[in-house]
Amino acid sequence: MLRMRNITKIYRTSLIETHALSRFQFEVEPGEFVSVMGPSGSGKTTFLNIAGLLDTFDEGHYELGGEDVSQLSDVEMSRVRNEKIGFIFQSFNLLPDLDVFDNVDIPLRYRGMPRKERKEAIQSALETVGLSARLRHYPSQLSGGQQQRVAVARALVGKPGLILADEPTGNLDSAMAREIINLLEQINDTGTTIVMVTHDQEMAHRAGRQIFLLDGRVIDIRDEEAKPLFDPDRFMPSMPTPSLA
Amino acid sequence: MLLYNLRLSWKSLLRNPSLALLTVAAIGLGIAVATSFTAIYYLMTADPLPHKSDNIYYVRLDSWNPERPFNDEFPERPPAQVTYLDATAVVKSDIPTHTAASFHSDLFVYPEDKTQHPFEVSVRLCHSGFFPIFELPFAYGGPWDRRADEGPDRVVVIDDATNQRLFGGSDSVGQRIKLGPEYFTISGVLEPWRPVTKYYDVLNASSGSPEQAYIPFLHVRDMEIATDGNTQGWKSGDGEGFAAFLSSESTWVQLWAQIETADQKARYQTFLDAYTEQQRTLDRFQRPTNNWIQPMREWHVEEGAVPPEARSMMVISLLFLAVCSINLIGLLLGKFLARAPEVGVRRALGASRRAIFLQHIVECQLLGMLGGVVGIVLSVGALGGISTMFLDDVTLHLDATMIAIGIALALISGLVAGIYPAWRVCAVAPAIHLKTQ
Ligand SMILES: Nc1ncnc2c1ncn2[C@@H]1O[C@H](COP(=O)(O)OP(=O)(O)OP(=O)(O)O)[C@@H](O)[C@H]1O
Ligand SMILES: [Mg+2]
Numbered sequence: 001m002l003r004m005r006n007i008t009k010i011y012r013t014s015l016i017e018t019h020a021l022s023r024f025q026f027e028v029e030p031g032e033f034v035s036v037m038g039p040s041g042s043g044k045t046t047f048l049n050i051a052g053l054l055d056t057f058d059e060g061h062y063e064l065g066g067e068d069v070s071q072l073s074d075v076e077m078s079r080v081r082n083e084k085i086g087f088i089f090q091s092f093n094l095l096p097d098l099d100v101f102d103n104v105d106i107p108l109r110y111r112g113m114p115r116k117e118r119k120e121a122i123q124s125a126l127e128t129v130g131l132s133a134r135l136r137h138y139p140s141q142l143s144g145g146q147q148q149r150v151a152v153a154r155a156l157v158g159k160p161g162l163i164l165a166d167e168p169t170g171n172l173d174s175a176m177a178r179e180i181i182n183l184l185e186q187i188n189d190t191g192t193t194i195v196m197v198t199h200d201q202e203m204a205h206r207a208g209r210q211i212f213l214l215d216g217r218v219i220d221i222r223d224e225e226a227k228p229l230f231d232p233d234r235f236m237p238s239m240p241t242p243s244l245a
Numbered sequence: 246m247l248l249y250n251l252r253l254s255w256k257s258l259l260r261n262p263s264l265a266l267l268t269v270a271a272i273g274l275g276i277a278v279a280t281s282f283t284a285i286y287y288l289m290t291a292d293p294l295p296h297k298s299d300n301i302y303y304v305r306l307d308s309w310n311p312e313r314p315f316n317d318e319f320p321e322r323p324p325a326q327v328t329y330l331d332a333t334a335v336v337k338s339d340i341p342t343h344t345a346a347s348f349h350s351d352l353f354v355y356p357e358d359k360t361q362h363p364f365e366v367s368v369r370l371c372h373s374g375f376f377p378i379f380e381l382p383f384a385y386g387g388p389w390d391r392r393a394d395e396g397p398d399r400v401v402v403i404d405d406a407t408n409q410r411l412f413g414g415s416d417s418v419g420q421r422i423k424l425g426p427e428y429f430t431i432s433g434v435l436e437p438w439r440p441v442t443k444y445y446d447v448l449n450a451s452s453g454s455p456e457q458a459y460i461p462f463l464h465v466r467d468m469e470i471a472t473d474g475n476t477q478g479w480k481s482g483d484g485e486g487f488a489a490f491l492s493s494e495s496t497w498v499q500l501w502a503q504i505e506t507a508d509q510k511a512r513y514q515t516f517l518d519a520y521t522e523q524q525r526t527l528d529r530f531q532r533p534t535n536n537w538i539q540p541m542r543e544w545h546v547e548e549g550a551v552p553p554e555a556r557s558m559m560v561i562s563l564l565f566l567a568v569c570s571i572n573l574i575g576l577l578l579g580k581f582l583a584r585a586p587e588v589g590v591r592r593a594l595g596a597s598r599r600a601i602f603l604q605h606i607v608e609c610q611l612l613g614m615l616g617g618v619v620g621i622v623l624s625v626g627a628l629g630g631i632s633t634m635f636l637d638d639v640t641l642h643l644d645a646t647m648i649a650i651g652i653a654l655a656l657i658s659g660l661v662a663g664i665y666p667a668w669r670v671c672a673v674a675p676a677i678h679l680k681t682q
Contacts, residue, residue: 054675
């Protein structure tokens with residue numbers, strides 16, 4: 001589904017270079033549910049952005065669904081994002097001016113889908129997340145959990161093969177978080193691949209596989225030497241070491 | 246997608262109505278000014294007789310001083326008008342479909358009703374061909390008979406205002422009025438008529454009103470009516486007084502001909518050249534033969550019949566519109582960049598840069614269109630004011646072309662104002678803005 005080889009991402013500011021990802025290796029098989037953990041600043045969001053074609057990288061090789069996506073044009077990348085990927089963000093990122101229906105509609109609009117099909121797809125996505133009665137509500141009229149469910153509906157309405165979620169439960173209390181994770185499991189059961197960044201051990205363990213990031217690299221949890229680093233009790237926020245540019 | 250973008254744009258306007266109003270007002274004002282002055286310019290340069298202006302010719306004969314040309318800057322040009330001698334001789338030709346000599350003067354009207362004071366009217370002396378050539382609109386009667394061009398009956402065509410004043414607007418054909426010392430019988434009354442330019446006489450106050458009375462050209466002699474217009478000469482005539490003036494080389498008469506075919510034109514040219522050749526033997530026309538049958542529109546252009554202010558006002562008004570839309574760039578840039586997080590979400594969900602760009606251009610164009618509508622409404626009002634103030638009561642109006650130009654200007658200003666902000670907002674990296682929401 002997703003295969004990254006030696007991906008390096010360097011953020012350059014006038015003063016320093018930050019190696020957000022360095023020689024990053026990662027693979028996800030179709031239908032997997034993978035959780036990504038790691039201390040703050042370890043490169044989780046950077047990885048998701050690159051995986052979702054929202055950001056470029058400096059070196060390495062990235063294949064999505066068997067296709068090399070590093071050389072695509074903006075229009076082609078946008079089409080891949082639109083058709084193959086669904087995004088869920090920590091802060092929901094619903095558009096406040098649009099009601100629930102129109103928010104879920106966004107990806108379909110960029111696909112140029114006919115009106116009738118869009119309507120059916122939106123209905124069914126909202127049914128999946130249990131919000132089909134709230135079509136004409138605006139985000140401000142919904143609870144946080146409901147907003148995130150709308151975001152989930154928006155991510156899955158286009159039937160993407162891959163859903164990328166960046167701390168989807170980070171802004172929710174544990175009951176609502178559980179609802180969301182149940183939803184994600186349910187979606188994964190239908191064959192959709194999910195990669196989810198989370199800080200929450202419990203959420204992470206719901207995924208079929210967990211990986212750990214440290215200083216922009218994947219640490220194999222089965223590697224006994226590395227394991228102590230991820231002992232929750234000894235969890236130390238560690239920052240990648242910036243080197244002077 | 247266009248409808249979707251329009252809907253998004255509309256929502257965006259509603260989100261900040263005061264900003265939208267400001268933008269629409271700025272574009273509207275600019276459009277109002279630009280459309281008004283473009284309309285004026287367009288009306289002034291418009292062909293006054295589009296269906297036949299190609300058939301109307303201005304006749305020029307080079308009777309000028311053999312020592313030097315009429316126009317030092319353009320030595321190839323014959324004098325702008327013809328002499329009385331030549332006008333009266335050439336106008337006799339029956340080669341053109343219609344032909345007429347004409348000039349402008351002023352005479353007093355002495356009303357029969359002694360309670361009314363005498364009043365001065367502007368008068369055009371011309372041949373009967375003048376009316377069909379320039380298609381003056383008649384309410385009652387018509388031009389005088391061709392025979393009246395030779396006298397002895399005194400006939401007159403009066404305009405609507407004079408007819409209102411003397412006869413309360415009734416059909417006064419056959420009535421007599423006293424013009425100067427003589428009585429004239431009315432052969433026709435014009436409809437209210439106010440061409441934007443006096444296209445039959447662009448040498449004398451071409452943006453002024455037409456004359457109020459028209460009498461046969463021959464009265465120049467028996468009534469000794471001097472021209473009130475432009476006169477240029479280089480040699481005085483024989484004899485004394487008015488007769489000397491009429492026989493001089495002063496050019497002050499305008500000679501027109503309506504010619505339909507190339508053959509007719511060629512024959513007329515031959516006639517003119519033969520005439521001036523014959524005049525040479527009388528010690529006139531000592532310059533190389535240079536007789537022009539000049540199309541009316543070319544003559545208008547040569548004479549700059551469009552007041553130069555009309556052009557500068559149009560340029561200034563377009564600059565004003567440009568300033569209005571350039572001022573909006575900053576406003577829109579702020580508005581659009583504030584929306585970067587939303588753009589980030591749309592990009593993540595599959596909007597290409599092009600789609601984002603289009604969305605914002607559509608928004609600018611919606612603003613432009615609204616501004617255009619406001620501007621066109623304003624400019625309809627403004628044109629009324631402008632015409633009374635500067636144009637001596639020409640009725641200016643916006644026709645379909647002008648409305649189309651107004652809308653085109655509105656779309657262009659929307660584009661000018663929006664293209665940079667739209668380009669900036671579609672260039673933002675989506676990833677950065679997703680985090681900050
Ligand atoms: N736009 C940027 N410019 C410069 N440096 C950046 C930028 N974005 C991220 N970084 C740096 O790259 C590193 C990785 O950041 P990233 O956001 O991927 O971390 P993260 O694992 O998602 O952290 P968190 O758990 O706090 O969200 C950090 O050191 C961060 O400071
Ligand atoms: Mg992060």
